[in-house]
Amino acid sequence: MSVDTSPTPAEPHGSAEAAARPFDVLGKTYEDTYARLPEQLAALEWLLARLPERARVMDIGSGTGRPTAERLAAAGHVVTGYDVSQTMVELARAQVPAARFERADVRALPAAAGAWDAITAFFPLLQMPRADLDATLARIADWLAPGGLFVFATVPFDAEDEPIQWMGQTIRATSYPAEVFPRLLRRAGLRVVHERISVFHPAFPGMGAEEHLFIYAVKPGGPVFPAHTLAGPYPLPAAYRGPHELAQQGWLDMEARFERHDIDPVLAALSRNSRVLDVGGGSGAVVSALAGRLDALTTVEPHAAREESMRHLTDRGVRILSGCAEQLPVETGAFDAAVATWVLHYTDDPEAAVAEMARAVDMSHPEAKVVLVQGAPDNELIGLWNRICAPLTGEAPDHQGYLLSQAAGVLARRGFTDLAFTRARVDVLFPESGCEAKAQAASDVLAAFWNTGHPNLAGLREALLPELRAHFATGTDRFTDDAVLLVARTRPTH
Numbered sequence: 190m191s192v193d194t195s196p197t198p199a200e201p202h203g204s205a206e207a208a209a210r211p212f213d214v215l216g217k218t219y220e221d222t223y224a225r226l227p228e229q230l231a232a233l234e235w236l237l238a239r240l241p242e243r244a245r246v247m248d249i250g251s252g253t254g255r256p257t258a259e260r261l262a263a264a265g266h267v268v269t270g271y272d273v274s275q276t277m278v279e280l281a282r283a284q285v286p287a288a289r290f291e292r293a294d295v296r297a298l299p300a301a302a303g304a305w306d307a308i309t310a311f312f313p314l315l316q317m318p319r320a321d322l323d324a325t326l327a328r329i330a331d332w333l334a335p336g337g338l339f340v341f342a343t344v345p346f347d348a349e350d351e352p353i354q355w356m357g358q359t360i361r362a363t364s365y366p367a368e369v370f371p372r373l374l375r376r377a378g379l380r381v382v383h384e385r386i387s388v389f390h391p392a393f394p395g396m397g398a399e400e401h402l403f404i405y406a407v408k409p410g411g412p413v414f415p416a417h418t419l420a421g422p423y424p425l426p427a428a429y430r431g432p433h434e435l436a437q438q439g440w441l442d443m444e445a446r447f448e449r450h451d452i453d454p455v456l457a458a459l460s461r462n463s464r465v466l467d468v469g470g471g472s473g474a475v476v477s478a479l480a481g482r483l484d485a486l487t488t489v490e491p492h493a494a495r496e497e498s499m500r501h502l503t504d505r506g507v508r509i510l511s512g513c514a515e516q517l518p519v520e521t522g523a524f525d526a527a528v529a530t531w532v533l534h535y536t537d538d539p540e541a542a543v544a545e546m547a548r549a550v551d552m553s554h555p556e557a558k559v560v561l562v563q564g565a566p567d568n569e570l571i572g573l574w575n576r577i578c579a580p581l582t583g584e585a586p587d588h589q590g591y592l593l594s595q596a597a598g599v600l601a602r603r604g605f606t607d608l609a610f611t612r613a614r615v616d617v618l619f620p621e622s623g624c625e626a627k628a629q630a631a632s633d634v635l636a637a638f639w640n641t642g643h644p645n646l647a648g649l650r651e652a653l654l655p656e657l658r659a660h661f662a663t664g665t666d667r668f669t670d671d672a673v674l675l676v677a678r679t680r681p682t683h
Contacts, residue, residue, distance in 0.1 A: 203350075203363070205273045205294040208316040211358035212252070212274035218393075220253040220280075222356065228387045228403045229311055232340045233260050235383070235405060236307060238609035239338060241415035242423065243267055244306035247332065249295050250313020254281030254288060257309050262287035265418055271295055272313075296321055302331050306415075307338040312401075315362050319349050322363060323373060330377035336411015339379060343370065345386070345402045356393055367402045379406040382607075382680075413601040419610040419673045420593040421566045429595075430585035433534050437494045439638040443617070444472055446634065451562055451613035451672040452478050455528060458676045459483075461556045462526040466549050468514050468542070469532035473499040480505040487524070489517055514542035522551040530562035531672070533592045543596040547603040557679045559605055561596055564589035565612055565671035573668070574639055577652050582640060593675055605677035615670040619661070627666065628657035 212219060223229075233256065240246070244266045248258050251270025258281065262268045268288035272278050281290040295313065308329050314322050329339060345367035353362050365373075371381045383405035390398050416423065452475055459465055463484040470476045470488035472495060479486055480502055487508040490496040499509055512518040514529070514536045527546040533539040543559070550557050564571050568589065575586040597608050619627040632650040640649055660668070 203317040203321055203361075205297075207361065208294075209273040209275070211356065211360055212272075213276040214358060215356055216276050217253060217280060219277075219356070220255055222391050222393050224253075224255050226311075226389060226401070228385065228389075228401060229342060230256065232309075232311075232342070232403055232405065233257060234611075235609075236309070236338055236340055237261070237264055238611050239607075240264075240266060240307055240417070242418045242421065245269075245304065247271070247305045247308045248288075249308065249310040249329075251281055251288075251290055252277050254285035254290065257311060258288040258290070259285045261309075266307075271298065295325055298328075300328075300331070303334045303337075305332050305337060306334055307340070308333060309340045311340075311342045312344065315344060315364060316360060317363060319363055319365070322365075326370075326373050327377045330374070330379050330408060333379075333408040334411065335408055336415060337408045339374070339404075339406040339408070341370070341374075341404045341406070343402050344399060345370070346400075354395075356391075356396065370402060370404060374404065374406050379408055381406045413606075414594070414597040414608060416594070417597075417608075417610045419566065419612060420590045420597065420675075422590060425591045425594055426585070426588050429539060429591070430587065432537055433587070434640065434642065435492075435535050436637070436642065437492070437498075441472065442634050443638040444474070446617050446619065447670070448616040448618055448667070449474070451530065451615050451674065454611065454613050454674050455479075455530065455560055455562065456482070458558065458560050458674070459526055459528065462558070464524045464526070466517070466519060466524040466527040466546070468517065468527060468529040468546060469535070470499050470509070471495055471531075473502055475528065475530050476502055476507055477505075480507050485524075487519065489514070489519070515545060517545045517549055519549050521548050522553075524549050525551055525554040525556055526558045526560065528560040531564075533561065533563060533596065534587065534589065539592050540595050540599050543599045544603065547600055547605060552604055552679050555680070557605075559600055559677045561593065561675040561677075562613070562672050563593050563675075565673050566590050568671050569669045570617065570635070573635070573653070573656065577656060578636075578639055578649055581645070581649060581652055582643065589673070593673060597675060597677065600677040604679050607678040607680060609676045609678075611674045611676075613672040613674050615672050616667045617670050618667050620666055624658060624661040627661040628654055631657045631661075631668070 246261050246266050246268045248270040251272045258268045258270050270290040271293040275292050278290045278292045346364045347366045349363045350361050385403050387401050388398050467476050467488040470490040476488050489510045489512045491513045510518050515538050527549050536542045546559050571587050579586050619631050621627045621630045632653040636649040
């Protein structure tokens with residue numbers, strides 16, 4: 190934004206009418222220019238990874254509804270957007286029918302202490318006096334429920350009621366230097382967990398580079414672990430069903446068909462770590478991906494055959510230990526991160542396993558974290574097992590969300606209070622030619638993977654076939670085996 194010293198028509202400083210005028214003129218042009226801000230999209234990902242199920246979210250300055258309200262509503266959250274521009278409200282209602290939008294001045298909203306799980310405010314407070322700006326930030330802190338999240342963006346500069354040219358419009362703008370906003374939020378009682386300045390180049394004639402400030406903040410208090418959609422489906426079981434059986438050959442036959450997109454997010458989560466503990470190394474896919482990236486990598490594996498299958502990784506500096514997840518043979522605080530992928534449902538006591546991982550991590554390290562990967566709530570293969578195999582074997586249904594929920598609670602109680610859940614795509618491919626060949630291959634692979642050694646393995650294969658035939662008759666060559674990545678940190682990322 191550049192200062193315009195030319196005379197401007199007199200109008201009340203900070204009035205809702207004056208603030209609405211440029212947006213009534215711009216309409217969807219504003220969305221076309223600003224809807225793909227990388228830092229805003231990153232802020233929404235940060236928020237979505239931490240919101241409880243069906244969170245109540247207020248979007249201040251909701252504009253056309255995109256991208257903020259659209260993404261939050263699509264994730265199942267209850268979104269209410271407020272904007273001073275009637276044009277923007279009408280566009281948002283048409284584009285994002287899953288959210289609610291109202292024309293309102295945020296300064297005139299009624300008191301609603303603790304009513305919102307999250308509040309977003311992407312650049313809406315630039316046209317009000319500093320006294321109103323200060324008061325609005327304080328009210329936002331009051332509106333948040335304990336544990337609530339606030340994502341805020343603005344253009345930092347040191348001026349009040351300055352006429353500026355912006356997108357062909359003359360507006361009167363107010364802000365503060367970047368260092369002032371975190372102080373205002375802390376004074377309001379929020380804990381600032383992230384602040385970043387970025388530069389954006391709007392694709393609009395005559396506009397130059399803009400400096401943007403993004404801040405994430407948390408209101409202290411709240412539950413140890415708020416329920417997250419990706420830790421569902423809800424309600425959760427009352428207790429753990431017990432461990433699944435796992436045979437080496439069944440796993441290898443299954444692994445050969447994986448198309449995995451869950452390893453790269455693990456590598457990204459551990460990109461700043463140097464001493465990592467892997468629990469349940471299995472066939473070594475994650476260990477192999479991590480090897481060579483770290484100063485020290487240790488994996489603990491309870492099964493001799495799988496331990497031996499990783500032995501070649503010792504040439505790449507990997508230390509391989511025998512042991513179980515519930516009693517890890519490592520010293521307390523010996524690592525700056527611990528990771529377990531698709532492991533908890535094979536343990537006798539998942540909570541003890543997670544507690545052991547937390548014990549192994551040095552919590553004073555700035556990048557201390559625990560990373561877990563388990564199945565998504567809508568995982569197709571887990572659903573198939575629950576419908577067909579569980580009733581035939583007399584076992585309780587599988588519930589991966591229960592494992593993640595229990596793990597999150599264990600970690601939060603041990604100081605890993607920044608909990609982020611994200612989805613990762615995993616497919617299991619059946620490239621055989623023809624529907625029947627695919628179904629036969631899938632019944633063999635899945636029955637052996639899930640129930641190797643079961644006395645009625647042939648019966649399980651036959652029971653799976655009708656649903657497998659129907660699935661492959663749709664023309665697909667795969668099942669989704671989607672994952673959820675839980676990253677638990679001792680302090681929020683900056």
